[in-house]
Amino acid sequence: MLYLHNSLTKKKEEFKPINPGKVGMYVCGPTVYDYVHLGNIRSYMTPDILRRYFEYQGYEVRLIKNITDVGHLTDDDIAQGDSGEDKIEKKAVQEKKTPAEIAKFYEDDFREVEKKMNILPAQYFPHATAHIPQMIRIIGTLIEKSYAYEKNGNVFFDVTKFPEYGKLSGNTLENLEVGARLEEHPDKRNPWDFALWLKAPKEHLLKWESPWSIGYPGWHIECSAMSTEYLGDTIDVHTGGEDNIFPHHEAEIAQTQCATGKKYVNYWIHTRHLKVDGVKMSKSKNNFYRLKDIEDKGYSPMALRLLLLSSLRQTQLNFTWKAMDQAKSNLQRINDFILNMEALSTSQDTESGFDIDSYQKRFEDAMDDDINTPLALSVFYELMTEANILLMKSSLKGQDAKKILAFWKRINSVFGLELHGQVEIPQEILDLVKKRENARKNKDFQTSDKLRDEIERLGYIIEDTKNNNFIIKPARDAKHNDAG
Ligand SMILES: [Zn+2]
Secondary structure (H helix, E strand, C coil): CCEHHHHHHHHEECCCCCCCCEEEEEEEECCCCCCCCCHHHHHHHHHHHHHHHHHHHHEEEEECCCCEECCCECCCCCCCCCCCCCCCHHHHHHCCCCCCHHHHHHHHHHHHHHHHHCCCCCCECCCCCCHHHHHHHHHHHHCCCCEEEEEECCEEECHHHHCCCCCCCCCCCHHHHHHHCCCCCCCCCCCCCCEEEEEECCCCCCEEECCCCCCEEHHHHHHHHHHHHCCCCEEEEEEEHHHHHHHHHHHHHHHHHHHCCCEEEEEEEEEEEEECCEECCCCCCCCCCCCHHHHCCCCHHHHHHHHHHHCCCCCEEEEEEHHHHHHHHHHHHHHHHHHHHHHHHHHCCCCCCCHHHHHHHHHHHHEECCCCCHHHHHHHHHHHHHHHHHHHHHCHHHHHHHHHHHHHHHHHHHCCCCCCCCCCCCHHHHHHHHHHHHHCCCCCHHHHHHHHHHHHCCCEEEECCCCCHHHHHHHHHHHHHHHC
């Protein structure tokens, strides 16, 4: 039974889907005005692992990840996030490009990073600019129901009409009043109200017609429009980085529930920030790492993936180059181990004494406990240790290796690690191996030697081991091993 820590209730809750066998997931995607950084990658890994584990359990998952290509505003420190410039527009002006060109460029970067990180693509990546009518419809409903009000072409959500406002973030209105740096807007009734629609100044590039003004949507309404459009009024799982909790997700809950009259999200899943060398990432500290920075230092995206899998999403991860080294060497260990198992699995014995079931149970127990990937990985590391000891004593058999490989394949559908050099021995080679084995059994050593040469010519090497066993591997790997 899968338990997930729900940021809304602050408890671990048993996962129960709305529709049996199906899961709907919404992921707050990138605002495409800058490169994807390590913190973003970490927060996109969380829904990827969760989605993979749902699929491992047999669920059919529909995952929607939006592309914010308008309306995410510049001043992050302003708690209500509804003043300042559009980030994409600002960049467009800086780089003398159109907003669409900026959005496309950074969306391509985002897609490439996700691909390299082996983050499975969402079923759909809706763009905010393509969903303006849906946003206008929800805003219209909110005004009709008196949750929102219009003044001078601007529309705001009145948070005093929604008593649950602040439940997700723990921000009460009183706290907000005292603590938050709220941006004044002359048309707001309450300083903590947030914008649903803003009238565009003349020079604004991205603007649309609406019943209230020629303007543009607030950031929060985008996600409500796109999530309900593709997943319905109530969603199983909604994820995001911890910086999305307030005001973004708080606002999403308020406006969506008031518009639909239904519960918006059953499980809120958030990923904590990542620090670099113990400090917050920031442009001024020059530690705003991208995937490219990691690769330039000679690490593979998969080593980064392994590093991210080795920490819990609810704890702050401290990224260091030392930790990257560790991840790189762990990845190599896994890689070598799988290659050894593949080689051993080609031997023809039928015995097996390796108990894989207990490992599988422990893997699932770890994942069921709020997606504890570090613990799930440690289960596999233990398996490797046990198998390597048996291997040294020559008591690990081909059948054991087959079982281990099948287990790895299954759990790696969740970890999502692409191993380099992982090979499947072609059937043609396996047939020749079988012939050679028969020849050897019949003590026809001339034929057996000829077949061995033939196999080598095709790029594979047979190594005879104890107990009349043998393993087969690609010649390049054999060479690699000889070199130590
Ligand atoms: Zn969002």
